[in-house]
Amino acid sequence: MVNIAVMGHGVVGSGVVEVILSHKEGVLRHAHEELNIKYVLDLKEFPDSPVADRFTKNFEDIIRDDSVQIVVEVMGGLNPAFDFVKRCLTAGKSVVTSNKELVAAKGAELLAVAKEHNANFMFEASVGGGIPIIRPIYQCLAANNVLEIAGILNGTTNFILTKMIDDHMSFQDALALAQKLGYAERNPSADVDGHDACRKICILAALAFGKHVYPEQVHTEGISNLTLADVAYANAWGGEIKLIGNVKMMDNGQIQIIVCPMLVPNSNLMANIDDVFNGIMVRGDATDEVLFYGKGAGKLPTASAVVADVIDCMKHVDARKYLFWEDNTDPDYVQNYLDNPVAMYVRVRVSDVEAERIRGLFGSINWLACDEAEEGELAFVTPKMAEREIRSKLAQLEEQGAEVKTTVRIADFS
């Protein structure tokens, strides 16, 4: 029998307890051992829980108990999660977490501590909820060099964009609906400003390329300034706007990494991923692209990913898994996003600036037209060039009195 502790009894934590209790047979069949929840750590009380007698408010109960081999951290946030997890690993206990903020900020450090103390640190649930993605990248693609990852990594923003596209709701109305349905928090910034997606692409990039990427290193844009006009122009172009996390390895060993809305052509499967679903495309040199799709959040999907990690830890109590990446101390590892080559959708209020002037600046331009076009506005797609160049040309337009309303990068993953 293996004893575990579950730290945190919120949505995911209560789901973990539920999945373990309702899948006893499957756990036994896979792990060949029984799994016992010895502690649940939470400051609140849950007298109706089937494990009500296991609750503690004191972390020391867990760290001091040598019979606890695996600790599940589903509290969220950096504090005290980081301190607790580090102490567990230092004590040789394996840790499973769904906490993307923790992994994105402290992954390299915690993996090193785990290695030093011969423990496992696992986090399948931190990206893509119930979609298997961490383990497939690490194991199944072990015989591949990953070249690129692109993903719809945040279900809340994908739901909002789907409502804007399919039901012509404004961003504000779609956000309000998402909040009403429980998909978005009262303070929606982590989702709509792209920070959640950023943490996830950082984790995937670290895993794929073996070096930590900190969220602060990633240029991140959200979706809050997109309008129904942009959605209509995207449709006229032949695609949909999606919030994408994208990382590419370059020949010189630097990576391009960005989180931002992108125009995805309808022919790409990613444009067909709607509502709260996530989709993650991994391109390897041998496999070519492989795509993983499913619900990227939710109590039971996320909890089942946590429990799958727990089972894997049970099978590797003695033999540590080799999941690992280095810290990243090279400020040049991430290429400045302004140097990334990109084609850009631009919507601009022209006032006195003439279309001919825009064409003169950018060369060949793909003009877009739609019924929702506002008087005095133009929309177009630039040729591909360094983003810095595009920004400089747009600045010139603004000097002449134009007002750039929206810019959206064109997806160039396959």
Next chain:
Amino acid sequence: MVNIAVMGHGVVGSGVVEVILSHKEGVLRHAHEELNIKYVLDLKEFPDSPVADRFTKNFEDIIRDDSVQIVVEVMGGLNPAFDFVKRCLTAGKSVVTSNKELVAAKGAELLAVAKEHNANFMFEASVGGGIPIIRPIYQCLAANNVLEIAGILNGTTNFILTKMIDDHMSFQDALALAQKLGYAERNPSADVDGHDACRKICILAALAFGKHVYPEQVHTEGISNLTLADVAYANAWGGEIKLIGNVKMMDNGQIQIIVCPMLVPNSNLMANIDDVFNGIMVRGDATDEVLFYGKGAGKLPTASAVVADVIDCMKHVDARKYLFWEDNTDPDYVQNYLDNPVAMYVRVRVSDVEAERIRGLFGSINWLACDEAEEGELAFVTPKMAEREIRSKLAQLEEQGAEVKTTVRIADFS
């Protein structure tokens, strides 16, 4: 250093050699050991191979060499592959195969031999080529009860259907093109008659539900009698025809399993999976549906899946992995497909039979119309009922002089 032997130097076998040689660093990083190809077994000679000095025509060289810990079987077919693999496992060597025919016919027996001799038997490449699917189902979904699997499991037929749908090519012309491009064999029966897809859904069903399913137990229909009229009616209905392998667990412990063309609504991501791509949907009680997508065949994708298994074997030389399923001796484990509830698309040459008569037989009918309709033909979708009932009603129609041209089941996976 771990020594391996590669049995078979065809498309996949030469790919395995290529991937191992070109990914030395990745293998080392993941397995923490070097991988050495000690033997390649093939009756032909390959003097230009970078491992030309490792070739042997004699299997006994491999079985007698105790330093060979892992054997890759990529010969294909049942004989002599089955005998060779069984002898390797009996000798305690782990075996990795891409041979779906072998796993579908002999999986339970070989897994039992592997267990008895403390060896691993792995076959990620047998389904979905380079798409990680075996390991995710087994590991990541360990905390789920799988309820259903549905997949586009054969790239050749999906390519043919895509050409029929998008380019209005006839089945024969599309098949000829697939053969010209190397996607289809000279004798295309294994693909177009559904046998290849059948083997794959058998393997997935065994893995998901823990009990072997033999291909002979699965009602299997191919795509060769589909016409452009069917494609046009499907379009009028709002979907596409796809060759689907589908298995569902029922409450009574029996499974429904079938391989056949199905009408998939456009709103389902599966309808958007085109050309030679595969897509496999796994529905678990906790994760809900998760979909895996990518190239389901090809030299390097398949080879990379084989090598990923080899790496996993290297990491589990002593600790056997718990991948296992039982043999199936219960003739009632698979429900007779005629008892499956299903809605059916039917195209019928009516002669003297009137539409009113059809409606009388089936109750509410969804009539389909399209420009390609032939004079004297009707097409409709029946309500959902046991397939046996539908067949009986269609037999009554034929008794009255109608001729049933095509029947295609309506997909009812989500």
